[in-house]
Amino acid sequence: MKKTIAVIGGGAAGFFGAIAAAETYPQARVVLFEKGRNVLSKVRISGGGRCNVTNAAATVADLLKGYPRGAKFLKSLFPRFSNQHTIEWFEKRGVKLKTEADGRIFPTTDSSETIVRCLQQQAQQAGVELQLSTPIRQIRPVATGFELVGMDETLFTVDRVLVTTGGHPQLTGYQWLSELGLSILSPVPSLFTFNIPDSFTRELPGLSVSDTLVRLAGSKLQQEGPVLLTHWGLSGPAVLKLSAWAARELAETNYQFTSLVNWTNEKPEAARTSLEAFKKLNAGKFVATVAPFGIPNRLWRALLVENEIKDQVRWVDLNGKLFNRLLENLTNGTFQVQGKTTFKEEFVTCGGIALNQLHPQTLESKVIPGLYFAGEVLDIDGITGGYNFQAAWTTGWIAGQSIGQGL
Structure with missing residues (x-):
């Protein structure tokens, strides 16, 4: 039986994490659960429909200046996957990028669909399974791993879990995670x-x-x-x-x-x-x-x-x-x-999973082994200019690379 890695949330961090996990651990089954009928919806609308992929900051130190919260945490992660790695990742997969005068980086097509298609194609090639219209309301740690409980009480048994459900405007949106004993910093709007x-x-x-x-x-x-x-x-x-x-x-x-x-x-x-x-x-x-x-x-x-x-x-x-x-x-x-x-349709929150709850090398929970986090569900947020997507790519990639260790 193949071991199963579940990714909950079909946004930027979820796709990047799922692709990294599937490519790093081909012996495992990677399943991405998305509550809606469509994936990558925030990627589609970002940058006025152009998708501000990342920022052209010349050094890690410059890049860190774009994060009101999470910079200290990201300082150890960016050397492993920075904005330069993001540029290389997309260009290696056929996406040409351009840098504008203010440092924002976009696909040369000026269309977010270019990024969406790339991520979908890479996920498909890596063997990621998509479960659309499948909201998960509860994560239950069990002896063999985890049980994921759907809204209709459907149970999914998995070995590892990566949560990439994004930010939420209300603390109630994190209740299903706080029930696991995780510390949540109350969300407030940013940007x-x-x-x-x-x-x-x-x-x-x-x-x-x-x-x-x-x-x-x-x-x-x-x-x-x-x-x-x-x-x-x-x-x-x-x-x-x-x-x-x-x-x-x-x-x-x-x-x-x-x-x-x-x-x-x-x-x-x-x-x-x-x-x-x-x-x-x-x-x-x-x-x-x-x-x-x-x-x-x-x-x-x-x-x-x-x-x-x-x-x-x-x-x-x-x-x-x-x-x-x-x-x-x-x-x-x-x-x-x-x-x-x-600001436009770009909803960003300050708050989320407390960073001191995670192992910074892997993004695994210190409280619940086998449970990982990436993206805006974490208490990391950036200013406008590609910083929030960069945090999603970085945390998604590192969590995805780490999640299959020991399976």
Whole structure:
């Protein structure tokens, strides 16, 4: 009788784990259980349907900077399977990849179906068996391995189990795992945009400001980068990165907090010097006609309205009080955030299986031998830019390579 390795969850980590297990342990039967009728649904919608496979970070140290939670754990895993290994893995299997200016890596087809087909083909070639529409509601450790209990009470007897069921917005989504005695860190959303119902920026949807500094008032948390103005508030890389790094703090405020935006991304004193020099250079011009710091014209005019500076005011006439108020709004714009919005369809959670519960070399549970974990079910999450998929590929590959040892 062949030994059976079960993989629960047909997402990125599940497929990668199943393929790695089937290729490493051809003597075993690998069965992938997916609760839905379709697999790899998150891969399909990611990156606007293009699939941001990974990030082009040049070193492991650079790659680790993309993980608000889990970086210390991943530090020992990335040398074994990093973003460079991911690139090689897909290209070796016929998927050509390209790197964009911001470091995101996509298939040259700009279609996530390229990645989906590759994973499905590799799983099929490796002999992975797919069980679709088969949700597993319970894992029972038994003397010979495990019993998996389906929703209709169907029992599946297996020898090893890899759980790759992804993140869940509610703690109840992890109850079937906590029943096994595993520690779960309560899930909260990560990677979201800021809803600001009373902001003047809502009149400027689609406008992007390339170099800003966004801060969380009352804390040291801040992020640099582009900000996108939307009809509901603020989005873009700087906001999304801040939402990830501040995920737990912002959850505690029930998403009612103050965000500070420095549109110049210069320290206030440096910005003052720059603005004074700009004023001198453009003394005879109307303030409304020339914008400093490379600020888009539409945003600049909106900032002038907010600061009650009329169109006919010339730079030379911008007096101390008006000048100081404008400088304050440029370097320390205050926005009252009231709620959040999920970034596109990319739902990411902070929380999950506590990493100190796992053997870092194998991703096997310290509590229950033979039970492994990979992907977003773990308390690992990354910022936008391919980091979450990279964590899925890395943990899936290492768990899959380890799961058949001793069978």
